[in-house]
Amino acid sequence: MRQQLSQAIYKELMSGKVINKDTYEHGEIKPNPLFEEMLNNYDQSYKPLYLNIGFELVMRNGFIYIRSVERDEEYSEVVRKIQVLLLILARGLHEQGYQLDILRDGEAGVSDGIMEEIGKGEDKQDVMSASNMKGEALASAVRKNLEQRGIAYRNAKGNLVLTHAGLAFFDDVFKYSNAEPGAVMVA
Amino acid sequence: MIVAADKTVMLMIEHKHIFLDLIDIMDEGSAGEEVSTRLYESKVMKLLDSLGDSKSDRQKIEAAFDVRNLVRASLILHHDTKRGVIAFAPFLIELFRHFDRSRLRQLSSADLEALCDSFNDSLEKLRDLTVIEQGNDTFEDELKLLRERIRYAQGKIKENVDSLQGQTLRLAEIVEVMSLENLDEVKQARGALQAITRIYGRHVLPTLQFLNEREPLKKGLPALTALLRISEMFRDAKLPKLGQQVLYAVASIRSYRYDVEVISKSLQRYVHQNERQRREYDQVESVFNDLLVACRELHDGKLRGNLIPKDHEVLERFSTFKGMKRQRADSKIEWHNVDHWLHLQEHLRSSLDSLKNTRVTTTSVEPVGEDVLKARRASDVRRKLIGRLIDEWPVQVGPDAHASLHAHLAQQISDYEIADLVEGVSWLKHREDIVLTPRFQLGVIEDDRQKLTYYKLRIEEQGSETTA
Numbered sequence: 001m002r003q004q005l006s007q008a009i010y011k012e013l014m015s016g017k018v019i020n021k022d023t024y025e026h027g028e029i030k031p032n033p034l035f036e037e038m039l040n041n042y043d044q045s046y047k048p049l050y051l052n053i054g055f056e057l058v059m060r061n062g063f064i065y066i067r068s069v070e071r072d073e074e075y076s077e078v079v080r081k082i083q084v085l086l087l088i089l090a091r092g093l094h095e096q097g098y099q100l101d102i103l104r105d106g107e108a109g110v111s112d113g114i115m116e117e118i119g120k121g122e123d124k125q126d127v128m129s130a131s132n133m134k135g136e137a138l139a140s141a142v143r144k145n146l147e148q149r150g151i152a153y154r155n156a157k158g159n160l161v162l163t164h165a166g167l168a169f170f171d172d173v174f175k176y177s178n179a180e181p182g183a184v185m186v187a
Numbered sequence: 188m189i190v191a192a193d194k195t196v197m198l199m200i201e202h203k204h205i206f207l208d209l210i211d212i213m214d215e216g217s218a219g220e221e222v223s224t225r226l227y228e229s230k231v232m233k234l235l236d237s238l239g240d241s242k243s244d245r246q247k248i249e250a251a252f253d254v255r256n257l258v259r260a261s262l263i264l265h266h267d268t269k270r271g272v273i274a275f276a277p278f279l280i281e282l283f284r285h286f287d288r289s290r291l292r293q294l295s296s297a298d299l300e301a302l303c304d305s306f307n308d309s310l311e312k313l314r315d316l317t318v319i320e321q322g323n324d325t326f327e328d329e330l331k332l333l334r335e336r337i338r339y340a341q342g343k344i345k346e347n348v349d350s351l352q353g354q355t356l357r358l359a360e361i362v363e364v365m366s367l368e369n370l371d372e373v374k375q376a377r378g379a380l381q382a383i384t385r386i387y388g389r390h391v392l393p394t395l396q397f398l399n400e401r402e403p404l405k406k407g408l409p410a411l412t413a414l415l416r417i418s419e420m421f422r423d424a425k426l427p428k429l430g431q432q433v434l435y436a437v438a439s440i441r442s443y444r445y446d447v448e449v450i451s452k453s454l455q456r457y458v459h460q461n462e463r464q465r466r467e468y469d470q471v472e473s474v475f476n477d478l479l480v481a482c483r484e485l486h487d488g489k490l491r492g493n494l495i496p497k498d499h500e501v502l503e504r505f506s507t508f509k510g511m512k513r514q515r516a517d518s519k520i521e522w523h524n525v526d527h528w529l530h531l532q533e534h535l536r537s538s539l540d541s542l543k544n545t546r547v548t549t550t551s552v553e554p555v556g557e558d559v560l561k562a563r564r565a566s567d568v569r570r571k572l573i574g575r576l577i578d579e580w581p582v583q584v585g586p587d588a589h590a591s592l593h594a595h596l597a598q599q600i601s602d603y604e605i606a607d608l609v610e611g612v613s614w615l616k617h618r619e620d621i622v623l624t625p626r627f628q629l630g631v632i633e634d635d636r637q638k639l640t641y642y643k644l645r646i647e648e649q650g651s652e653t654t655a
Contacts, residue, residue, distance in 0.1 A: 036625075039642050043639065065508070091472065098373055101464075111368075130493060172506065174467065
């Protein structure tokens with residue numbers, strides 16, 4: 001367990017961010033040392049450490065985050081906003097004629113202009129209003145709820161691209177839709 | 188002015204782009220080989236405009252490409268003035284198709300079925316003959332027909348393969364060079380993917396079926412099997428040379444199977460890509476519509492103060508971020524960097540203090556209990572045992588080191604427990620002949636008492652390349 005990395009991990013997780021497998025630095029995608037550090041010491045150090053301070057480390061495919069062991073509110077305001085914004089982006093991109101791959105490709109990404117167009121849709125505004133983001137510009141909501149939490153990042157062009165965490169959400173969406181009707185995904 | 192047919196054809200070839208465009212339009216539409224007269228004339232007008240001031244060239248082309256001249260020269264076979272359509276002579280269309288193999292026509296299921304039927308027909312007719320010998324008129328007629336049919340099939344299959352290769356290359360290029368940010372290119376690529384899927388389903392798969400000698404058919408035999416039967420028939424009728432010729436024809440047609448299989452494999456990636464994109468579109472639309480319905484059910488027309496419940500069924504479907512920390516807040520603990528100067532000061536202070544203190548104090552050390560020592564010894568023995576077992580383990584390359592080791596230790600240690608596995612993995616990491624590579628996938632091993640959640644490690648030989 002490396003002290004400096006452990007401190008950086010604590011800071012990230014406590015501020016509600018996820019730790020992704022990869023990190024985007026200076027126009028390049030690189031393995032995230034924080035993720036590797038956690039991976040190498042997961043059972044021996046990090047899992048008991050966070051359990052002792054009341055958090056459960058949640059390790060998903062390509063990213064890690066924490067949740068309270070009390071499990072008082074599993075679907076919080078934060079989760080609602082994240083899910084709603086990701087769905088608005090995906091639906092809006094399809095409606096505009098883009099492929100979802102634009103959000104996956106680090107070289108491409110979604111520009112603020114495209115987001116502005118998506119945000120103009122009446123249905124998108126209704127969904128944002130019902131998710132406590134009334135009147136907020138889509139790009140601004142995305143910055144606060146996706147970028148600052150490590151669910152998306154801006155590439156060298158300044159376009160929005162999803163991290164492993166953002167991509168994992170769509171994996172779940174497609175898995176759910178392929179499952180039996182009425183099936184419920186279990187963590 | 189009347190322009191002779193040969194001169195007109197030469198001019199047509201010289202300005203073939205007009206006719207290639209018209210062929211594309213014919214192929215996209217459902218009107219067969221008919222094309223709108225107005226469309227044809229507008230293309231000719233554009234060509235005339237592009238010729239500039241060369242009056243003689245303009246006049247020559249205007250006269251040659253005039254619909255009445257083309258009808259007179261039998262280059263247009265049908266001119267329907269009421270419907271405003273023209274149909275060029277089929278040989279002309281075929282000629283232009285051969286200039287660009289991507290425009291060659293692929294064989295449809297119906298075309299292939301017709302080829303297959305023709306061979307079955309020859310087989311039936313030859314079977315019905317009482318005399319199979321050269322010199323017999325009826326036999327010679329059937330033989331001539333069979334040869335024509337074989338030649339026609341060979342030509343059509345070759346043309347089909349050329350067309351499939353040309354079309355798929357052209358379409359694949361559109362998909363490959365597409366920029367995800369360019370809307371026009373994305374739309375073009377989507378069209379290309381749909382065209383590829385259509386070609387795959389309507390032309391590639393039927394061609395593979397046609398070339399499969401064991402394909403069960405509702406009616407008759409597969410084409411190549413019918414030819415093989417004809418060859419056997421010739422051999423039995425003491426006509427080995429003819430039998431051999433038919434066998435060569437079978438081998439020639441069969442040889443295209445490899446080319447079509449290569450095309451099929453290269454197209455499968457695009458077919459899956461198209462399928463995936465279509466599925467993604469449907470699924471996102473479905474979930475978003477559920478969300479929208481949930482939102483609109485709430486409101487009185489203005490969505491005043493009505494928020495969709497955080498645990499609404501639509502949101503609860505996905506557990507990706509379940510329980511994520513609610514508030515984004517900076518951590519209250521500030522971790523300062525290590526200050527070596529302060530460390531030294533503190534060390535000197537404490538060391539100097541202890542040096543100044545001349546009084547020697549002795550403290551008695553509580554002897555460690557016998558039980559504790561026993562437990563420590565037992566623990567050491569067990570660790571050594573695990574270490575030895577790991578060193579002697581004929582480890583094999585595999586996707587999950589924990590699972591393999593769990594199986595090995597459970598077999599070797601009578602009172603094995605999952606805690607031993609954690610110890611074992613740390614020993615395994617020291618083996619020099621292997622490398623453990625993280626796979627970023629969670630694994631779980633559990634028994635009645637213990638449960639281990641771990642990140643999977645792939646066992647690889649030292650020096651081998653990783654592909655994970």
